[in-house]
Amino acid sequence: MIPVLLILIPLVTGLIGFFIKSDNGSKSWSLFSSIVTMVITFAGVALTNGNPHLKFDTEWLPSLNSHFSVEMDGMGKILTLLTAISFPIIFIATWRSSYKNPGSFFALMLLSQAGLMGVFLAMDALLFYFFWELALIPVYFLCSQWGGEKRIHATFKFFIYTFIGSLFMLIGIIYLYYHTKDHSFSITSFYSLRSIISSQEQSWLFWLFFIAFAIKMPIFPFHTWQPDTYEQSPTAVTMVLSGIMVKMGLFGLIRWLAPVLAVGTWAWGDTVSLLCVIGMIYASLVAIRQNDLKRMVAYSSIAHIGLMCLAVFATTQSGMQGVMIQMFNHGINIIGLWIVVELIERQYHTRKISELGGLALQSPSLALLLVIIALANVALPLTNAFIGEFMMFNGVYSSGATQYNVVFTAIAAISIILSAVYMLNMIQKVFYGNTNALTANGYDIKANEKIILAVIVVLILVMGVYPQPIFELTKGTVDSILGKMSYK
C-alpha cells in the first residue's frame, strides 16, 4: 500500500491545492503534504525489500492486459527517498519567494511530485509511460507561467524535445508489448524478452528508448534545451528539474532499457560512452566560461550526469553501485547549489558572477555552507559525491564491456579537474575578493535558510563518511540488473 500512498498523497493534495488562494496557506499546505509523503517514504525505506506492504497490483486496462502495478524495490527506494526529501527542502528554502497565483504554483509542484513518484515506482511499462508524461506537464506549466523573460520559448523547446523523446519510447513500448509471450506490459514479461528479440531489432529498439532517456538526462547532443530551461525556470522548479527529473532518464535506462535490451545496450555501449565523455568535457569547458550562476550550475549538471550514464554502460558492480549512490547524492548537492543561487539572487537581484564579489564578508554562514556544497560537487573526499564518483571511475576503468575503458576513464577524469576549476573560480569571485556597490549592503541568511542548508551539509557529510546503508538498499537491484545485462 505504501507506494500507492506515495503517489496519491501528492496527487490529491495537489488537486486540492488549486483551490487555496492565500499565499501562506498554499505554502503550508504543500509543505505539510510533502512532509507526510516524506514520513511515509521513510517507513517504506525501513521495510525490507519484498515486503508485501511495498507492493500493489491491480488490473487497470483489462483489454490491454495492463496493470496498475507499483513496487518499491532497492532503486525505487533510493529515488523515492530523494524525491521525498527534496520537496520539503525546496518548499522551505523558497518559502520567502512570492508567486502570483500561489495556489496553482504549489499545486502543480505537488502534481509533478506525484508523477515523479509514479515513474520511480511503476512496474508496468504503460503505467511508467503515463507517469513519465504526468511529471512533465506540470513542470511545463510551472516554467512557462512563473519563469524568466524568455520562458515561453525556452520551456516550449524543452517540452517539444521531451515529448518527441517520449513518443519514440511509446513506440518502443508498444513494439515490445506485442513481442511478449503473454502480451503484457509488466516488467517481468519485458525482462524475459531478451531471448525473443533478435539482435538487429534490439539495436534499433535501443535508440527508440535511449533518445527519450538521453533527452531527459540530458546527454550530448540532446542537451540543448537544458541550460535555457534551467535559467528561465523559477528556481524551485529548477531544483525539481535538475535534482530529480534528470534522474528519470538514468532510472529509465537502468530499469527499462539496459536489462530489457541487453544486446542492444552492449552493441551501442561504446557509442553512447563516447557521447557521454564528449558531453562531459564540452559541458565543463562551457561551464568555465559562464557568467550566469544558473547556467554554470546547469552545465556542471550535464557533466555529472554524463559520468553516471557512462558508468551504467560500464556494466560493472562497482560502477552500477556508484550510480545508485550518486543519483541520490547528486540530487542533494545540486539542490544545495540552487538554494545558494536562489539566496544570492533574492538578495542582490543578479546572478552574474562578474557583478558579485565579497559575499563572504556579509554572509559568512552562507559562504561556509556553500563551500562545503561546492566541494561536494567537485567530489572531494569525505563528501558524499566522492564515494559515488570513485566507485563509478573504478567501474568504468575495470569495465569489460568496452575496450576503450582506459580512454574513457582518463577523459572523464579531466572533466572532474575542470569541475574544480569552475567551482573554485565561482567561489573565489562571488564570495571572496572585494565587495562592490551592489554587495556592500548584504546581510546574512535567515535562520530557516541556515537550517535547510545545514541539513544538506549534514546529509553530504554523513553520506560521505557512512554510505553503507545505501549500498545495502540497492545491492539486490544492482545484482539483478547486472545479471540481466550480462552477455551470456
Next chain:
Amino acid sequence: MNAIIITAVWGAVMMFSGIIFKKNDTIRFTAILGLLLLLIGNIMEMRGSRLFDIDVHNMLYFESFGLLFNSIAFGSTLFYFLLSAKDIEKVGTNVGEYFALIFFVLCGVSIISSFNTLLMLFLGIEILSIPLYILTGSDKRDLKSNEASLKYLLMGSFSTGLMLLGIAFLYGASEKGTFFIDDLAIGKAVASPLFIVGLILLMVSMAFKVSAAPFHFWTPDVYDGAPTVFTSFMATIVKAAAFIAFIRLFHDSFNDIKPDWQIFIAIITAATLLIGNLTAVFQQSVKRMLAYSSIAQAGFMLFALLTLNSTSQEGILLYTAAYSIATIGIFAILIKMKDYTFDGFNGLAKHQPVLAAVNTIFLLSLAGIPLTAGFFAKYYMLAAVLQTGKFLWLVIFAILCAAVSVYYYFRVIQAMYFKEGAAQIHETSPTFKALLIIIAIIVILLGIFPQWLIDTLYNINIYG
C-alpha cells in the same frame, strides 16, 4: 433501423416546428428532446429491440460496430446541442430548419454506418452531404459563407460523380454483378484491373469526404467560411461518420486484396499527416488552425483503414469519440470568442479561468497527451499498425507529426495562460461552463479508463 426512422421523422417535425412554435426556446427544446429519443432508440436497438420491422432486402445491415458508432455520434451531437444550440439560433432566422437539416445529416450518418450495398452507401453519403451544403451557406449575408457553400457543392458533386463511376466499375468487374459489399469480396488475392480502377475511384471519393490529402483542398475554406457552429458539427460527427463508412466498406469488400491498395492508403496517410500538421503551424486564426488540425487528425484515423484489425476497430471508435467531444468543446469556446485569432485568446486564463482550464484539457487531448482520451485514441492507432509489423516508417513519421501538432495546440494554451492581454468574450452562462466541465471530466476519465467506453458500449449489445 430505429435511428434512420427517428432521424427522418424528427427532421420533418423540426421543419414544421418553426411554424408551430413561435419561441426559439421551444424549438431548441424539441430538438434536444428528439436527440434524446434518438439516442434511446439506438440503444434499444443495440439491446435487441427494433421499433420498426421493415424488410430492407438486406440492403442495410445493423451490427454492433455501426450501432456503437451511432451512439457515439448521437451522444456527441447531444453535447453539441446542449453547448451550442443557442449559437445556432444566432446564425439566422430559420432556426427550425437548421435543426431539421442537422437531423437529416444524422439520418445520413445512420445509413452509412449500416449500409450493406454500394447503393445505400451512395444514398447515405448524399443524404449526409446535401444538408451540409445548405448549412455551410446558411449565413446568407456573409459572402465567405456563400463562397464556401458553392465551393463545397461543386467539389462535393465532383467527388460524388467519381464515386458513382467507381461503383459502376465495381459492378461491372465483380464476378456476380452485384452491389452488395459482402459479395464484392472476391476471396482471393488477385483482382482484375477494372476492379482496381473502381476501387481507387471509390477510395478517392471517400478520401475527399474525410478530407484526406491530396483531396483536402476544400476543407480549410469550407470550414473557415461556414458559420462556426456548423463547422464544429462538420469537423467532428460528419467526418467521423465518413470514416466509419470508409472502414466498413474496405473491411467488408476489399480486405482480401489488401496488398493492392494498402500502399495507396499509406501514402495518403503520410500526405495527410504532413500537410495537415505543417499547414496548421502557419495559421493565424484558431478556426482555420482547427480546420487543418482536423485534416491532421484524419491522418491518424486513416491508420484504422490501413490496418483493419480488431485493435483498430476498437481504436477508431475511441478516436472518433475522443476527437469529437474535444473538438466540439473547443469550438463551443471559440464561438464565444470575439476574436478568432491566436492573439484573441491572450490572457483568457485571467478572466475566464474555467474556460481556459477546460480548453486546455481539450487541446491536450487533441495533442494526445496521457491522462486524456486523446492519448489512448492515438495509442490504439499506433498499436494497430505496430501489430501488423509493417509500416514502421509511417509510425515514426506519424509521431514526428504529432510532435508538430503540439506546436499549434500549445500556441492556444500559451496565449491563454502565459501572454498578457484582455481576451474579449461573449457572455457565457453557468450551465454552459458546467457542461464544459462535465465534458472535460469525461475526456479525463476516458484517458484513464478507456475501456469504460468500449466495454460499456459492448456490454449493452447482445448481438455480440
